[in-house]
Amino acid sequence: MWRLATLTSLVLAPMWASASDLPRVVSVNACTDQLVMLLADPGQVISLSQLSDDPRASVLTETARQFSKNNGQAESIAVDNPDVVVANVYDDPSLIGLLRAIGIEVVQFPVTTALSDIPDEIRMMGDILKQQARADEIASDLERDLAALTEPDDTAPLAAFFFPNGYALGAGTLSHDIVTAAGARNLSVELGFQGNGTLSLEQVILNQPDLLIGARPFDGFSLSENMATHPALSAFPVLNTSVDWVCGTPFVMRAVSEVADRITDLRRD
Numbered sequence: 001m002w003r004l005a006t007l008t009s010l011v012l013a014p015m016w017a018s019a020s021d022l023p024r025v026v027s028v029n030a031c032t033d034q035l036v037m038l039l040a041d042p043g044q045v046i047s048l049s050q051l052s053d054d055p056r057a058s059v060l061t062e063t064a065r066q067f068s069k070n071n072g073q074a075e076s077i078a079v080d081n082p083d084v085v086v087a088n089v090y091d092d093p094s095l096i097g098l099l100r101a102i103g104i105e106v107v108q109f110p111v112t113t114a115l116s117d118i119p120d121e122i123r124m125m126g127d128i129l130k131q132q133a134r135a136d137e138i139a140s141d142l143e144r145d146l147a148a149l150t151e152p153d154d155t156a157p158l159a160a161f162f163f164p165n166g167y168a169l170g171a172g173t174l175s176h177d178i179v180t181a182a183g184a185r186n187l188s189v190e191l192g193f194q195g196n197g198t199l200s201l202e203q204v205i206l207n208q209p210d211l212l213i214g215a216r217p218f219d220g221f222s223l224s225e226n227m228a229t230h231p232a233l234s235a236f237p238v239l240n241t242s243v244d245w246v247c248g249t250p251f252v253m254r255a256v257s258e259v260a261d262r263i264t265d266l267r268r269d
Helices: 004-012 030-039 074-079 093-101 115-129 132-147 174-181 201-207 252-268
Strands: 025-027 045-047 084-088 106-109 158-161 167-169 196-198 211-215 238-241
Touching: 025 030, 030 084, 030 106, 030 115, 030 132, 074 093, 084 093, 084 115, 093 106, 106 115, 115 132, 115 174, 115 252, 158 167, 158 174, 158 201, 174 252, 211 252, 238 252
Parallel strands: 025 045, 025 084, 084 106, 158 211, 211 238
Antiparallel strands: 167 196
16 A cells, blocks of 8 residues: 555665755654654754654654754754754744744644645655655655545444543544544544544443554553553454554555554454
């Protein structure tokens, strides 16, 4: 489904072009970090966020280890004199405002809410970095993969997001798009959820989903996880999300493939 080998070669291959005439960039967000690593020549990257090499936040942790990290503070970023800082629309407004006040260009990326948004966001980063050809190659490959997907019908398996505290994701979210692209219906949407909300344990059990979509527990213990691990759910197959689900990068197609494979297994049973 997804051209993993092509993308991997783009990330890992040495970039021979000189970065001397290309914009030098600082990223302060885990999602913009990944787009920068996919598209920039190494010499363009001044620093990435401190989450860039955290496997719980980024797909490209191995690649991130070669780059410096910033502390998200305007003073230290300004000392590096970047041509542009890339961030998310929800990143610290005081940081963004101060950087702009001292004349540093900041470009904020939207929260990705649909698979169809991702090619445009890749090209947007390509424009910022002056890496349009590289961006268009990756975006075009992704567009071809997305065009091959079909919407699930009323007979498709039913998936239910059920994270700690019953947190669930509905229409207008990237996670919903991943599930439907993989061929499943989303219980949250069938119950009328727009954006995020919560499901009760009773709602999940009464609707008998074919698949629960949850979150891998972190070390330690949280009371919020009690619902998601309730014995009444033990009979339901569970697929835990990963960092592939979080950001608007081509790696979301691995999440689509994972859900699709699980759905194929369910249909065989």
